[in-house]
Amino acid sequence: MRVVIAEDNVLLANGLELLLAEAGFEVAALVGDATAFLCAVEEHEPDVTIVDVRLPPGFRDEGIRAALEVRRRRPTLPILVLSQYVEQQYAGELLTAGGGMGYLLKDRISRVSEFTEALLRVAGGGTVMDPEVVAQLLANRRPGPITTLSPREREVLALMAEGLDNQALAERLFITDNAVHKHIGNIFAKLGLAASESGHRRVRAVLMFLEG
Incomplete structure (x- = not known):
């Protein structure tokens, strides 16, 4: 390479x-x-x-x-x-x-x-x-839709922001693939990201996280 x-x-x-x-x-x-x-x-x-x-x-x-x-x-x-x-x-x-x-x-x-x-x-x-960038973004979080997420959902979204896929998320958090899908679904729902945006919801969720 x-x-x-x-x-x-x-x-x-x-x-x-x-x-x-x-x-x-x-x-x-x-x-x-x-x-x-x-x-x-x-x-x-x-x-x-x-x-x-x-x-x-x-x-x-x-x-x-x-x-x-x-x-x-x-x-x-x-x-x-x-x-x-x-x-x-x-x-x-x-x-x-x-x-x-x-x-x-x-x-x-x-x-x-x-x-x-x-x-x-x-x-x-x-x-x-x-991860340090993600941690500082979390520390400086302003009030908004992201703050409606549960601690576990914020953890999942922070790892998504690092670039981890679903399998890596499950391994990092020691949870099942189904649990990962459930958390991500809850994140999309709480952030108002409709299923019709399926190809872009993950990126949009992370952007909302980064932009605070």
Whole structure:
């Protein structure tokens, strides 16, 4: 699986390259700014990309803007965004970009198996959201439909926001598949998401959660 990495921190970039090589990935390009990232994607046509939120020259949101521009040009290209700190404003924006998108804190890289699993999930078209981001969103929750959910339903929705599918939810919570379906059905009902929106209800529920 070919990867393009955009990371300006040389030590972290080289560490990522070694880590991914050992995990069986092929690093097609390693670049340090948003412009080079866009060019590398066009040149190498990778299977998945990794990009830092903040890149030169401004170290503000160049990385995330480059990621969204790549998705505009190549709507199905998977992208895993890395950030040093929780930056909640990007969570909803990334999620609305569709599947094959992830947002992780850089601390997660040191947990190698967890990081490579997240990258593979994104590469496979899934969505990954760092648990710390989800936790802070929960802590800052404003009154609204989400607050009508039971503690267990909020737990299920938080894990949905991380990108877990129904089977992974059941395994994480030590409950049956039927229990997962029941909780998700209750979430949809309480959030007013009709069955006619079946193909989009999961995404809309998570967006409501992220937007608070």
